[in-house]
Amino acid sequence: MAIKQPTIQHTAVQNGHPYFSTELLAWYRAQKRTLPWRKNHDPYRIWVSEIMLQQTRVDTVIPYYLTFMEKFPTVQALAEAPEEEVLKCWEGLGYYSRARNLQAGAKMVMELYDGIIPNDKEAVSGLKGVGPYTSGAIMSIAFNRPEPAVDGNVMRVLSRFFCLEEDIAKPATRAGIEKLAAALIPEGAAGDFNQALMELGALICTPKSPGCLTCPVMEECEGRLAGRELELPIKTKAKPPRQEYRAAALIWGNGENAGKLLVRQREGKGLLAGMWELPHLLLPPHAADWFAEEASKEQPELAEMLTVMVEQDTGQLIRPKGWLKDADHIFSHILWKMRVIECDLGEESTGIADEKNGAESKPEEAASKAAEALMAAAEEREDYVNHSAEEASKSLIPGGMVYRWIDREDMELLPFPNLFLRIIGETWERRGRGEAL
DNA sequence: AAACCGGGGGA
DNA sequence: TCCCCAGGTTT
Missing domain, CATH: 3.90.79.10 (Nucleoside Triphosphate Pyrophosphohydrolase)
Known part of the structure; x- marks a missing residue:
């Protein structure tokens, strides 16, 4: 009988990592950028931002986000808009099914939840266009619930800090990193911590030239200590188009x-x-x-x-x-x-x-x-x-x-x-x- | 698991 | 140029 190997072998999955979580959280609270979707914790505003931020950089999203929120300030406004207007607001952002799914999700919220985005992971996960990452982001950022939100940034940061060598292109690796990310969430600080992970990946722990010298967790970063930060994360290459x-x-x-x-x-x-x-x-x-x-x-x-x-x-x-x-x-x-x-x-x-x-x-x-x-x-x-x-x-x-x-x-x-x-x-x-x- | 789905910006 | 990005859905 074959023995099933756990995907991510690390003690932090069981015990957490107080140094990493504490230092990262403190860094974020001191250094975080002022962004339009960080004005408040309105679940709708968080939802829209997370959909726009899929595969898209912050600087690109900001002007689209401002226009979109002005035009569709509430779930109801979005649900009732003509689809063509929604697509027009998305013009140039790409991945246009995101816009269509977002509006479909808004209609679901109107019909199923009386226009109120529920504080319920299963319900949010069931919305059109909301997958594991986005549901975790909404639950943690809008409701401060301890759910992981693992995107490309988080996989890169954790692969480096814990020197994980699994191929992040594999779904099994993502699942393992989700477990790890969940175990690292500090008590009562899920929203800030998840955003801290992504903020670090976006500002410091970047793909090509990570700024280890200014990283708040560089002292115990296993990838850097092994001199391997540039090799991580490991990812199989996509086929040419x-x-x-x-x-x-x-x-x-x-x-x-x-x-x-x-x-x-x-x-x-x-x-x-x-x-x-x-x-x-x-x-x-x-x-x-x-x-x-x-x-x-x-x-x-x-x-x-x-x-x-x-x-x-x-x-x-x-x-x-x-x-x-x-x-x-x-x-x-x-x-x-x-x-x-x-x-x-x-x-x-x-x-x-x-x-x-x-x-x-x-x-x-x-x-x-x-x-x-x-x-x-x-x-x-x-x-x-x-x-x-x-x-x-x-x-x-x-x-x-x-x-x-x-x-x-x-x-x-x-x-x-x-x-x-x-x-x-x-x-x-x-x-x-x-x-x- | 693999394919499908855009576009832009950094290095 | 190449790479990658605050992923989800469909097959």
Whole structure:
């Protein structure tokens, strides 16, 4: 029979470590930063901050947090807001499912707990978007309950102080460190102590060049005493992101849509869920060849594929004008290599959702049928697409994708991921200088 | 357990 | 450039 090894072997798991806990807590209380979410212990304010701080640095979060709290000051305000407004406030922060889950959690608090975040670990853990770290953070910081809150900082600090050599990429290691972190919490000081661990990791015990000389617990740090602080924590490396080649169309409208751009909304699940984007295609792997040659920037293949896609999706016939720019975007697990083709519309194709250009005025039979189908779909899905019938009639809905003509003001209202925001923003700059189509 | 989910800043 | 970040959810 195999013997099950405990993950983290250390006496501190049983006995705690008075030196470490006392010194660290004192340091934090003397040195802690003044941060917007440290004004008070309002559980909602703590909750929002902890979600924003997932995978995101303090300095990045602060302006978003201030805007968010001003716009959604209470659980109720957040629960009742249109999702698009919430996503807009999150624009540029990334990991947009955090925003969607946070609002879903707010709705749960309204329905299940009468709008009051309960002082109950199981209840908080059950909220959408709240995992082990966040529940521990909320319980300890908002309610001062002795729960561990183990994030990357805490794993680094404890790995170094106790010279732990387990791979912190493994869930079992995290579980062990959680036990250790729980045993270290000083009586009645859970909130401050957990924040102290993270503050030390953020300010002193940093990944690359830890400031051991100014560390409040350097005297008994086993990692430093062994001269191994730079080796710890041990973490297996992630796989490199896969490459995806994509072709995007930047399409100028005409007639009533002159000066506007055609964009569409991504579906509600998966990558960049619910965000808006330029219409684009995933290309086959051999597209790498097309991207390799500078000379091929006419790109007849891409132009043709984009034309077919937009025609199928919206019934509109676009006229590709030529290469605009290439743009790379790195996600944690995918590398997008995107080639943007600038297009306009043929004279005969003037906005399918425009009532003045109804089906009868269109010579092409296919386009006519597409127009009818689109209008019908727009009516059916009016509630989902937009907030008013008028807006819905302007949306083009083919295979579930919502297309829309936007001007600059629309761009201020709709949530875009940074990569598209950049491209569209630059384009309008150029147009302002008279360089665009 | 591994994959999926963004974007930015530090070194 | 590379690395990592105040992680959670889905498969």
